[in-house]
Amino acid sequence: MTTTDDFRFHAHELIVDLDAATTEMMKLISAHQLSGPEWERVTQWQHDAYERWMTYLNARSYPESGDTNAPH
Template identity: 45%
Template sequence: MASIDDFRIESHNLLMELDAATMRMMMLVSARCVSGPDWDAASKRQHDAYESWDKFINFPSGAMPSNAPFTN
């Protein structure tokens, strides 16, 4: 099992990306830019960040070998 510090570091990294992706979308909303290529890219980034976080946090307990790094 990976250490709690490994979990915390990876969790922090994934949440930082999710927060940044969500903030980008909110900036586009404020700029009234909710369609087009910029919106599509921001939406995909936010979706991917959420999927990575969900996959990480819902990983089956004990299923990861101790020498495997956390991945998204």
């Protein structure tokens, strides 16, 4: 796998987790369940997933512009 492929693979994993957590949060909002242990669990999951995503994006060192595998 190239560096770009590695980035995309891991980014996809993180995005899927963040999307799942956000979806669960929205389900609870739609059900008017904005408190209690399930709300706490899901909001923590969503927060952690967002933090993992942002940490990954901010920690990336992107390939030099001469790298043919760099994202366009």
